[in-house]
Amino acid sequence: MTPAPAADQSQPLEKGLYIVATPIGNLGDITLRAIDVLRRSDVIACEDTRVTGKLLKHLGIAARLQRHDDHASDAARARLIALAQTQAVALVSDAGTPLISDPGYRLVSEAREAGIAITTIPGACAAIAGLTLAGLPNDRFLFAGFLPVKDKARADTLTGLAGVEATLIFYETAPRLERSLRALAEIWPTRTMAVARELTKLHEECRRGSAAELAAHYAAHPPKGEIVLLVGPPVAAEACEDLDSDALLRAALAEMSPAKAAGKVAKATGLDRAALYARAVELKAG
CATH class of the missing domain: 3.40.1010.10 (Tetrapyrrole methylase, N-terminal domain)
Structure with a gap:
């Protein structure tokens, strides 16, 4: 050139x-x-x-x-x-x-x-800087701006993005980070995520884990600064054979009905919803 x-x-x-x-x-x-x-x-x-x-x-x-x-x-x-x-x-x-x-x-x-x-x-650009640090798939990614503040609007937004086969990039504020991670844990408990903060500054940090793990960390260590929140793409269905679907179903059944538990695990893993529902009913009864 x-x-x-x-x-x-x-x-x-x-x-x-x-x-x-x-x-x-x-x-x-x-x-x-x-x-x-x-x-x-x-x-x-x-x-x-x-x-x-x-x-x-x-x-x-x-x-x-x-x-x-x-x-x-x-x-x-x-x-x-x-x-x-x-x-x-x-x-x-x-x-x-x-x-x-x-x-x-x-x-x-x-x-x-x-x-x-x-x-x-x-x-x-913070979104691109965060993507380069996270080590998540970057051949396809979607920048989705800030998540909505209200719980229902946030849940609706995440549900609408569930089928996007790409790494998702959000901006978030420090006071809202833990709450957003809790919401992500409800919808996508198995996806790998990353929090990148204080980018290019002295205390630059990029931490990876599940949404629940990250939420627990930042509950104990309240963050500061502007934040890039990244969500890895859905787990391919063929890669789900090694997942402990029973464990995921049991965790979901502690808070919801078999139908909702099956839907939640199906969305997170790509496994067949009908088969998960049948198994959830068995687990609930047993």
């Missing part, structure tokens, strides 16, 4: 919208290209001017900042699009790659409809 020619940093940037990734923790992860674009942009649209202001101060960049978050009005987006028609506008989030569970989707979509040139400046 032929490298792109180096930009002339003495010249103004071409007009348009620049999507700029920033560090997720370690400031050393800012790219040279990102620094150049931020330095030469006419306007930087950001979630929080205080957060971005600290980064720019560290980089020695003086810039015109304009707040742009999830609550930005249609009029605010229209103003940025108008600016990008004649100036260089950079879009950043508080950390990582913009638009990945961060503001920007509507702005980029409307800018594209307006015929504005859009350039991406790639860099750090």
Whole structure:
């Protein structure tokens, strides 16, 4: 691949919208290209001017900042699009790659409809960093953002993702982590999961195990920081022969009816639900 020619940093940037990734923790992860674009942009649209202001101060960049978050009005987006028609506008989030569970989707979509040139400046992304650390299958993965806060909505979301044959990636907050892991343990007790936190920082951690094991650990050791929660893909049916289905059924029967227990184990393992139900009835009776 032929490298792109180096930009002339003495010249103004071409007009348009620049999507700029920033560090997720370690400031050393800012790219040279990102620094150049931020330095030469006419306007930087950001979630929080205080957060971005600290980064720019560290980089020695003086810039015109304009707040742009999830609550930005249609009029605010229209103003940025108008600016990008004649100036260089950079879009950043508080950390990582913009638009990945961060503001920007509507702005980029409307800018594209307006015929504005859009350039991406790639860099750090917590979801991808977590995936590289977890050691879970990564040939197929699905990023699913933040899990819902309410129990029923969370359960409905997870149930809808049950058949996805890929590693699932979620973002989660520290106060909600244990509760989400408990919910995952109910639905997918046998899947391997991972919690990646404090990514790129001094106390970076990636811990693997079942949802129940991870929930117990974080109940005893309350986490801090932003978290990436990863769920391994469903266990292939042919690989389930070595599973102790009776043990799984007994655990489920302690809390639910044979029909529900069979459904739960079938969803977690891929085993035949009818056969599991028949066995659950036997276990319940015995």
